[in-house]
Amino acid sequence: MxxxxxxxxxxxxxxxxxxxxETRLALDAILAALADAGIDRTEVDGLMRWxxxxxxxxxxxxxxxxxxxxxxGEVNQAxxxxxxxxxxxxxxxxxxxxxxxxxxxxVNGRSGRRYGRGEVTxxxxxxxxxxxxxxxxxxxQHGLAMLSRRRMHEFGTTSRQFGWVAVSEREHANRNPRATxxxxxxxxxxxxxxxxxxxPFRLFDCCLETDGGGALVLVSAERARDLKQPPAVIRAAxxxxxxxxxxxxxxxxxxxPRLWAQAEVRPSDIDVVQIYDHFAPFVIFALEDYGxxxxxxxGPFVEAGGMRWDGGSLPVNTSGGHLSEAYLQGMNQLIESVxxxxxxxxxxxxxxxxxxxxxxxxxxxxxxxxxx
Amino acid sequence: xxxxxxxxxxxxxxxxxxxxxxxxxxEHLRNGELRVHRCTSCGRLQHPPRxxxxxxxxxxxxxxxxxGRGTVYxxxxxxxxxxxxxxxxxxxxxxxxELEEGPRLASNLIDVPVDEVAIGMPVHLAPTAVSDEITLPxxxxx
Numbered sequence: 039m040x041x042x043x044x045x046x047x048x049x050x051x052x053x054x055x056x057x058x059x060e061t062r063l064a065l066d067a068i069l070a071a072l073a074d075a076g077i078d079r080t081e082v083d084g085l086m087r088w089x090x091x092x093x094x095x096x097x098x099x100x101x102x103x104x105x106x107x108x109x110x111g112e113v114n115q116a117x118x119x120x121x122x123x124x125x126x127x128x129x130x131x132x133x134x135x136x137x138x139x140x141x142x143x144x145v146n147g148r149s150g151r152r153y154g155r156g157e158v159t160x161x162x163x164x165x166x167x168x169x170x171x172x173x174x175x176x177x178x179q180h181g182l183a184m185l186s187r188r189r190m191h192e193f194g195t196t197s198r199q200f201g202w203v204a205v206s207e208r209e210h211a212n213r214n215p216r217a218t219x220x221x222x223x224x225x226x227x228x229x230x231x232x233x234x235x236x237x238p239f240r241l242f243d244c245c246l247e248t249d250g251g252g253a254l255v256l257v258s259a260e261r262a263r264d265l266k267q268p269p270a271v272i273r274a275a276x277x278x279x280x281x282x283x284x285x286x287x288x289x290x291x292x293x294x295p296r297l298w299a300q301a302e303v304r305p306s307d308i309d310v311v312q313i314y315d316h317f318a319p320f321v322i323f324a325l326e327d328y329g330x331x332x333x334x335x336x337g338p339f340v341e342a343g344g345m346r347w348d349g350g351s352l353p354v355n356t357s358g359g360h361l362s363e364a365y366l367q368g369m370n371q372l373i374e375s376v377x378x379x380x381x382x383x384x385x386x387x388x389x390x391x392x393x394x395x396x397x398x399x400x401x402x403x404x405x406x407x408x409x410x
Numbered sequence: 411x412x413x414x415x416x417x418x419x420x421x422x423x424x425x426x427x428x429x430x431x432x433x434x435x436x437e438h439l440r441n442g443e444l445r446v447h448r449c450t451s452c453g454r455l456q457h458p459p460r461x462x463x464x465x466x467x468x469x470x471x472x473x474x475x476x477x478g479r480g481t482v483y484x485x486x487x488x489x490x491x492x493x494x495x496x497x498x499x500x501x502x503x504x505x506x507x508e509l510e511e512g513p514r515l516a517s518n519l520i521d522v523p524v525d526e527v528a529i530g531m532p533v534h535l536a537p538t539a540v541s542d543e544i545t546l547p548x549x550x551x552x
Binding site for chain 1: 415416423424425426427428429432436457458464483484485486487488489490492493496499501502504506514515516517518529540544546
């Protein structure tokens with residue numbers, strides 16, 4: 039049994055115009071992550087990628103000078119596959135199919151392909167889109183707003199409570215010099231006064247659009263002990279694909295029971311949380327559907343300051359998240375979840391032992407722990 | 411009164427492309443009927459149509475005529491265009507209609523100002539031809 043650890047993290051600067059290719063961004067992040075881990079680039083023998091990205095593993099391997107790429111893969115769906123990639127990479131190492139796996143991405147999500155635009159995500163009325171796009175449901179935002187509206191109706195969650203998610207995350211970003219909104223505060227009135235994009239989502243409910251790259255290096259926990267950084271050991275990792283579920287359910291109704299059983303811990307044991315916040319209410323919904331708080335109590339929880347680093351009982355999105363740090367679709371939050379185990383976050387939770395990271399609408403999550 | 415996106419005549423408007431599993435749905439709409447995939451084995455209604463019944467696994471299906479009556483189950487209002495073919499129709503509301511028989515489908519409401527759309531609003535079917543092949547299942551306030 040090979041336990042697996044994340045031993046290297048790397049990222050580029052986050053900007054609105056990187057001035058370089060997505061491949062260059064990915065390579066810069068990978069080199070940073072390998073240097074962080076203290077592993078030579080030629081030792082890499084596994085690569086994992088987001089299927090929506092443009093840079094293939096062969097191009098990366100050729101640039102790195104990889105001698106023998108033993109394992110590579112991608113996870114199909116959309117941005118929300120970060121935890122699934124960790125799951126796949128960990129499985130490969132666990133099975134002995136590869137020794138050093140790098141999960142990478144480089145995206146010009148602001149200056150290049152913009153995910154929030156119908157031109158990128160639209161399927162031109164084909165397949166299931168025949169039943170949604172002609173009525174103006176064109177982007178991920180539309181479907182998620184539809185779920186959110188119904189959930190507001192059923193559980194009494196309010197736009198103002200969405201706003202407290204955005205404000206709490208902005209406070210964290212204001213401590214993080216890498217964050218896009220490092221030097222810009224946000225008040226609840228700013229949120230409530232901001233225009234609707236797809237109502238009920240307001241401007242400050244929506245994630246950033248970011249150019250940047252990020253990378254993670256994974257090895258066995260045994261190997262991790264000889265490397266430069268304190269390992270972030272993967273205690274549990276799960277993913278979920280299509281499953282029949284209720285209109286207001288996130289996929290966490292599938293993943294949460296598996297995650298907690300695999301980890302052999304309870305939500306109340308978790309010290310710090312990252313949640314995929316393409317839209318602010320999904321922080322509330324994830325807190326509820328993973329079982330951190332009961333359904334309907336996520337809104338009051340964030341309104342009372344529960345997710346704030348300063349004084350909250352469960353700090354969430356401590357680097358500023360997708361709303362205020364950067365939108366690398368889960369990658370920057372996976373990196374932050376590692377930082378919390380190392381003790382190097384700019385909003386560090388004291389003595390964090392268990393670090394939780396959801397990478398999208400409940401479709402995947404990991405729990406990291408300090409090496410024992 | 412407000413417009414619906416389906417009034418768009420732009421060539422890049424994402425008209426439905428009928429697929430193997432859903433072609434009869436669109437054929438019936440062209441005749442003014444809203445018919446939903448019903449499993450002939452277990453009787454389950456499901457929308458969108460699929461090749462198999464998600465409940466019992468049967469591949470046998472029929473097309474059950476709906477009354478056209480329903481209520482608004484959820485809705486969003488797009489106030490900033492995300493696709494060029496919708497730019498002339500901002501703001502527009504997209505609704506999920508829950509039919510009285512149970513299935514839910516996405517639609518737009520004809521002649522309902524966006525600020526009047528509400529969960530629970532009773533609606534009825536208004537099939538609306540948008541091309542020679544395609545008639546959309548739009549709705550009006552009941």
